[in-house]
Amino acid sequence: MLDGSKETIYALSTPAGRGGVAVIRVSGPAAVDCLTAFQVTSLPKPRVATRTVLRRKKDGVPVDDALILFFPGPNSFTGEDIIELHLHGGPAIIDAVQDILSACKGFRLAQPGEFTRRAFWNGKIDLVEAEGLVDLIEAETEAQRVQALRQLKGSLSALYEGWQKRLADQLALIELGLDFSDEGDVDEEDTGLDRDSMTGILHEMQAHLDDGRRGEIVRNGVRVAIIGAPNVGKSSLLNALARREAAIVSDIAGTTRDRVDIHLNLGGQAVIVTDTAGLRASEDVIEQEGIRRSLAAAAEADIVLVMGEYGEPDALPTPETHGGDPLVVWNKMDLSTGERPAGICISAKTGEGIPELEQELTTRVRSLALQSEAPVLTRARHREAITEATVRLEEVLQEKDSVLLAEHLRAAVAVLGRIIGKVDVEDLLDRIFRDFCIGK
Structure with missing residues (x-):
């Protein structure tokens, strides 16, 4: 059995801070004894929410008008007796209830994951x-x-x-x-x-x-790296996809020297988009490190978005990738009237072409994280x-x-x-x- 399983544990099971409702969970051999500390004289029926006034035992002062639920073991989440106190979500109420519980003999604050750990040890769930x-x-x-x-x-x-x-x-x-x-x-x-x-x-x-690696991709997110020469608009595209100023944008080449990540939800899939340093020959040691990290990002990415400048087809880099054919994107179409190149043409400045790019990204992301009924x-x-x-x-x-x-x-x-x-x-x-x- 789990070390400390003879102890009764308690913890706030809802997010800390103010809220409409706060739930404090108590689990262990003496869980039901906590009710006497609140002057509750009768045990609620199993799995029936019971409204009652919680009072401090020592002076009878009301603490809160609450709901109590009782889940008897072994038919509970942890396999032990569980009491849940559904309180109004004010910090003063939460603190007062936890202070009373801490004074109960054999009670202590739960460690991270301890309720689920007890469920595992009591055979309610396995590790997976x-x-x-x-x-x-x-x-x-x-x-x-x-x-x-x-x-x-x-x-x-x-x-x-x-x-x-x-x-x-x-x-x-x-x-x-x-x-x-x-x-x-x-x-x-x-x-x-x-x-x-x-x-x-x-x-x-x-x-x-x-x-x-579909399961891991869904869990961790699809990695997309934006690769290109300096000043082609990689950071502007990142900001356009994020709908916020996530990266610094400047006309000075080499502004981005490190990886900048944003998290998106595309078609119900988690996506991590990385802006990288521009690829060029440089004598600057810091910029060289940024370029090394850019190439590493391309090698690690599930999807590589190779970005060039509309009207400059010879400036497109060809980094090594493992994520299949790169997605070619031409930026600054608002500044050129030349022949339209193959790929997706956009203007990160005006937003033109961004919806089409997002749709193509969504299609590729879904193909990588294709859902199936098989585990x-x-x-x-x-x-x-x-x-x-x-x-x-x-x-x-x-x-x-x-x-x-x-x-x-x-x-x-x-x-x-x-x-x-x-x-x-x-x-x-x-x-x-x-x-x-x-x-x-």
């Missing part, structure tokens, strides 16, 4: 579902919300648990064969391995890995673990010795168990739960 919960809380776009909710509901966990069970069943058969290997009627070369089944699981894992990888630790499992399965399919074969299978089962939290999870807990707020 816990990660889905924090992603859901932090979701800023529709795509992030949909993906996180699916993970919270167990779609990814079911996939990994299914693989783990099939491998564990195969391992059990092989170990059974090892137990009877000294019997005279057992063929030493018969390991009991179902190669077709193991090959099928390996192919499923490889297909899961070969997803274009997708959302974190690097999942990808690392599945990759390790495929390596183990490849060793299984090549191994002839039953003892070594069983060891490879046992390692693959353990790797999948670490993802969902079935084995060896102590080293993962702090990393996973550190992103939670205090009251979650």
Whole structure:
């Protein structure tokens, strides 16, 4: 069990500050005892909001007119008894209630993520579902919300648990064969391995890995880098996309010397657009570093927007990218009457062509983060673990010795168990739960 699980914890589960409603959550073996500290004489019916006046026990002074909800364990979020106090959201009320709770014997303020950590230890959720919960809380776009909710509901966990069970069943058969290997009627070369089944699981894992990192792109955002020569209007375009003055704009070449990021929501997808230093030969050491960072941004980006000046087709840079064909954009079309080049023509100054550019960006972003019903990888630790499992399965399919074969299978089962939290999870807990707020 979780260290400190005999203690009762409490925390504000709504954002700090003034608001219409504030919720303080209490969880633990003595959760219901907190009601006596507020002179509440009867326990509310489970899951029924009950209105009552909270009073300080020591002097009977009213604290707030509130709603109380009782969620008895084990059928609660944490698996323990939970009391929720729905208060008016004034800071003085919140402080007064928390002061009373802090004086209750065996009560303490919860640590970040501790409610969810207790839910994990009490078998209410696994680690993958816990990660889905924090992603859901932090979701800023529709795509992030949909993906996180699916993970919270167990779609990814079911996939990994299914693989783990099939491998564990195969391992059990092989170990059974090892137990009877000294019997005279057992063929030493018969390991009991179902190669077709193991090959099928390996192919499923490889297909899961070969997803274009869609899940991670949805969760972290599509990276777009704006690359071009100095003074072609990269910063002006960034400001036009952001609808604010996010970057300094100047007629002086080389104004931008470092990366400037903005976050957008395009078609329900999170997008990070990066303005970079202009690409040119320079003796300035600082500008050279900015140019190096520009080329690095292009190499890392999912989409590279290469920008040139309308009427100057020979000035278009060709940086190395991994994000497919660059999106070519010609700026300053309001200043030139020359032949229209191939690509998207805009005027960052007047806004002409910006809607067409946003539409093309949205199309490309959606193609990268294409949603599907199949569970997708959302974190690097999942990808690392599945990759390790495929390596183990490849060793299984090549191994002839039953003892070594069983060891490879046992390692693959353990790797999948670490993802969902079935084995060896102590080293993962702090990393996973550190992103939670205090009251979650």
